[in-house]
Amino acid sequence: MDFEYSDKVEQLLQKLRGFMHEHVYPGEETYHRQLLEDRWGEPPILAELKAKAQQAGLWNLFMPDDRFGAGLSNLEYAPLAEEMGRISFSSEVFNCSAPDTGNMEVLVQYGSAAQREQWLKPLLAGEIRSAFAMTEPAVASSDATNIETSIVRDGDDYVINGHKFYISGLMNKRCKIMIVMGKTDPDNPNRHKQQSQILVPTDTPGVKILRPMTVFGYDDAPEGHAEVIFDNVRVPAANLILGEGRGFEIAQGRLGPGRIHHCMRLIGGAQRALEMMSQRAEQREVFGRPMSKQGSVREDIAKSACEIEQARLLTLKAAEQMDRYGNKAARDLIAMIKIVAPQMACTVIDRAMQIHGAAGLSQDLHLAQHYAYARTIRLADGPDQVHMMQLGRNLAARYGAES
Structure with a gap:
């Protein structure tokens, strides 16, 4: 490489x-x-x-x-x-x-010509925003097969009923379209063929936004994270993406790049935090000398630099393997960086906040907001535990077969 x-x-x-x-x-x-x-x-x-x-x-x-x-x-x-x-x-x-990037990639890879014309074009032009509605409060959504929202065919339409929350982007006034994941065939013995994804304009009757959800008290405006009810929401059958039972397939295709994009951004946030803590340590005096003279401060800066570089290199390797062999073949590396990068960012940003004292927790610096984002990504696109469970399973099978 x-x-x-x-x-x-x-x-x-x-x-x-x-x-x-x-x-x-x-x-x-x-x-x-x-x-x-x-x-x-x-x-x-x-x-x-x-x-x-x-x-x-x-x-x-x-x-x-x-x-x-x-x-x-x-x-x-x-x-x-x-x-x-x-x-x-x-x-x-x-x-x-x-979530616009993932939604645009879904429309490019799986959308019909009409869906691209109506929704992809304005998204590419930055004229509108979008949301991806999967997570539900009543079930463990880390296993997407648990999703309970129903998508039922009724003549030339589909009727959607369900309850979602933490739907990022939906609070934004410019959000005009959602991709909603639900079940068209809940009795299918293959649990991965029960789900479908469908386009739902946000102004469709029956779409009821209950409230914005917060993360550590942040409302993450102007995107926000909405709790939303779908109450007999009726959309044309042509809004279904790819076909019935293809929702899980679409989700897997969408989440690979989405996961690594979050990791890339987190490395940038952590790098800025490292630079800020280094500047603070040089400029701030405690007990009569600069903080950078304190051993524990130097250690925090050194460890942070090491951890950021490790995550950066793992991200680049995962990205290279995705390009060379495809997302499926690179799934273990994607899981590794999804485990490593958010935890690294939380740790580094926490050190930066500590070195900045009370100011590090305030609205005057970006650190607290970046920490909230990093902590969110330990859950978004799959919790740490799910990635570790699947990665451990794959590694045990691979190395166990070699013994």
């Missing part, structure tokens, strides 16, 4: 970094101030930044299909996603934010 970025990627990375320093970092404070005025709307500065990013050609960088975006591989996209991960909202500046 070549650890040097290609000239193409290096040029893009320098261009992205330049854009971030010229436009995004200076607008960070304005973004959060404007967000207080309209929690679920689009801050004006975000719209301005998105227009500039589009003009600069820094748009849809996540999309591997060059008909619809930059045409970068997972390995090529990794350092760009890491750079975006340094600021909580910057992925959207470049139209590279979840």
Whole structure:
């Protein structure tokens, strides 16, 4: 594996970094101030930044299909996603934010021509936002076969009934479409053929948003995490994606890139935290000398650098294996980085908060919000325990067969 970025990627990375320093970092404070005025709307500065990013050609960088975006591989996209991960909202500046990225990839891979025309085009243009509705409060959704939401055929329509929560993105006023996972064939003996995925416009009668859910008290505006009821929601049969019983297949295809994209962004957030704690340690005096003279502080900085680099290299290896052999063949490495990166980010950001004292917990720094995001990803796209269970099963089978 070549650890040097290609000239193409290096040029893009320098261009992205330049854009971030010229436009995004200076607008960070304005973004959060404007967000207080309209929690679920689009801050004006975000719209301005998105227009500039589009003009600069820094748009849809996540999309591997060059008909619809930059045409970068997972390995090529990794350092760009890491750079975006340094600021909580910057992925959207470049139209590279979840859950839109996963939904766009679903529509590219599995959507019909009509579905692409109606929903993919405005998503690619950044004109609308989207949500992915899978998790349910009444069942252990880490096992997607437990999903209870019903999708029942009725003539030329499907009727949807169910209860979902932590549906990221649905609170946003610009969210116009959801991909909903539910069961079209609950009695099928093959539990992985019971589920389907269907497109549901957010303004469809019967879609009832109950409340925004919080994470450590953060509402994660302007996207949010909604609790929502589907009460006899009726949509055209043409809104079904790929076909009945294909929902689990679509979910697996969607989650591989989504998981590693989160890990890439988390490394960026952790790297920024490392830089902040190093600066703090040099500038802050305690007991008559800089904090950087304290052994425990030096150890925290050193350990953090080691842990970030380990996670970065594992992410790049997983990305390279996905590109070379496909998501299924790389599933063990994807599981490894999904286990490692969120825990690493939580640990590093926690150290940075500690070194910053009370300020590290406040709204004046990004650390607390980044910590909440990192802790969320230990559950999102599969809890740590599920990935460890499946990874352990695969490794035991592989190495056990060699004995």
